[in-house]
Amino acid sequence: MGCDIHAYIVSDNSYTGEELDLGRNYDFFGALADVRNGGHGTKFTPIAANRGIPEGEKFDVVRAIYKECAGYGHSISWATKEEVIKAIKVSALELEEKEKLKDNYWYKSIINEMEVYENPVLVFFFDS
Numbered sequence: 001m002g003c004d005i006h007a008y009i010v011s012d013n014s015y016t017g018e019e020l021d022l023g024r025n026y027d028f029f030g031a032l033a034d035v036r037n038g039g040h041g042t043k044f045t046p047i048a049a050n051r052g053i054p055e056g057e058k059f060d061v062v063r064a065i066y067k068e069c070a071g072y073g074h075s076i077s078w079a080t081k082e083e084v085i086k087a088i089k090v091s092a093l094e095l096e097e098k099e100k101l102k103d104n105y106w107y108k109s110i111i112n113e114m115e116v117y118e119n120p121v122l123v124f125f126f127d128s
Helices: 026-033 057-068 081-091 095-099 105-114
Strands: 004-010 073-080 121-127
Touching: 004 057, 004 105, 026 073, 026 081, 026 121, 057 121, 073 081, 081 105
Parallel strands: none
Antiparallel strands: 004 121, 073 121
């Protein structure tokens, strides 16, 4: 059975409730949140594992979404833009990927989206 990430950007100035379509990348999941870590041979030191959902009204929609996933949602956490960039860098194992970070799928899918917002936080959980 596969494992998917459910990720949402929450910020001071906006929240759409729209889930980012990120696909699967177990190296990134391991580096970010210690999920499926080491399954492909490389074990990462997780950057933002199991922090829960931050307090505050702006996180209420994500909190409600996570509650709806009771029984299969797990490892809920959050990360700053800088922490997501670090997870992308350490999980991009090939030098070519690191040199072309701005062309990296994960960078484009998450960081470019986060740059639109003021004080963005990526809130995420997994299913498996």
